[in-house]
Amino acid sequence: MAEFIKGRPERVAILASGGMSHYPGTSKYTKPEFDFDRWMISQLEVGNIDAVLNLTPEQLDEAGNTEMLTWSIMLGAIGHVPGELLQYTPTWHHGHCMMRFIPARERKYPPMKMLEEYGGFKFKNAGFEFYKHPPASAYDLNRLLFDLRQDPALCQRVIDNLDAVAAEYGLEPEQRKAAQGLVDVGGAKVLSKFVPPLVEAGAHPLSALMSVLTIYPMSKKAFEQQVTKN
Incomplete structure (x- = not known):
């Protein structure tokens, strides 16, 4: 340069x-x-x-x-x-x-x-501590999180039928469980609490956070509609 x-x-x-x-x-x-x-x-x-x-x-x-x-x-x-x-x-x-x-x-x-x-500051020098490279086994989970940030229609499908989307992306049981937070965040006061389960399931922390923030408005709308209906 x-x-x-x-x-x-x-x-x-x-x-x-x-x-x-x-x-x-x-x-x-x-x-x-x-x-x-x-x-x-x-x-x-x-x-x-x-x-x-x-x-x-x-x-x-x-x-x-x-x-x-x-x-x-x-x-x-x-x-x-x-x-x-x-x-x-x-x-x-x-x-x-x-x-x-x-x-x-x-x-x-x-x-x-x-x-x-x-x-x-005292370095531990023990390798990446916070932003570790996601394992290969979590590829499909990270692919889903990436895709939904670009696709409002996919966000709506996740909210309407997470099981179908999880099957389509081949999510493992623990990944499917963590992905439930993408739906449940609509009724939450603290959005960030749904990030750690996704990270533990293999999602990259930034990808998990941004995906939760992306889907939140639609999840919130769906939650409010459900409350009104009940």
């Missing part, structure tokens, strides 16, 4: 979009690693991009920063350019950050205070 840009006459800006610490669809959804984020920001503000590039995908997963892989591509292209923090907001589920990396530019804001290594 850097070599290509170097040969172009235009001025080029590289955008890297990816959240900092967050764990959607997992048990740590409400517990982001904000101090790890701040440590990473402090390293980038002094141009120490190796602090980020040396982290493995498994470590980024553990610290809730898998989406920083997009930043890594940008950092690899721009090299050791000190970044400048424009905004960092710790929310209940997400570390939201915006930085800019402009060569030979006077800094407008002072760098963030340097924190201890990893912001005190």
Whole structure:
């Protein structure tokens, strides 16, 4: 990317979009690693991009920063350019950050205070902890979750006759049981409680969460119609 840009006459800006610490669809959804984020920001503000590039995908997963892989591509292209923090907001589920990396530019804001290594975060280094690759045995379940996010008609079929759809997709008994949450979520106050059973059945956490959110409005409508009928 850097070599290509170097040969172009235009001025080029590289955008890297990816959240900092967050764990959607997992048990740590409400517990982001904000101090790890701040440590990473402090390293980038002094141009120490190796602090980020040396982290493995498994470590980024553990610290809730898998989406920083997009930043890594940008950092690899721009090299050791000190970044400048424009905004960092710790929310209940997400570390939201915006930085800019402009060569030979006077800094407008002072760098963030340097924190201890990893912001005190202790890696277990035991492989992927939260976003594990789904097992091959869960292929059909993940295929169903993917399909229903693109197909409102399939969502309605799941609500109307889950058994038929489960048979069509060849779901195993435990997967069929977990998929019941796609129907039951319509009458729930807490949507996220239907995600863990899907994950335990082999669904990818993000796929499970987004599928529950996708089908919820239709499930809710069906639930309300049933209540009115009764």
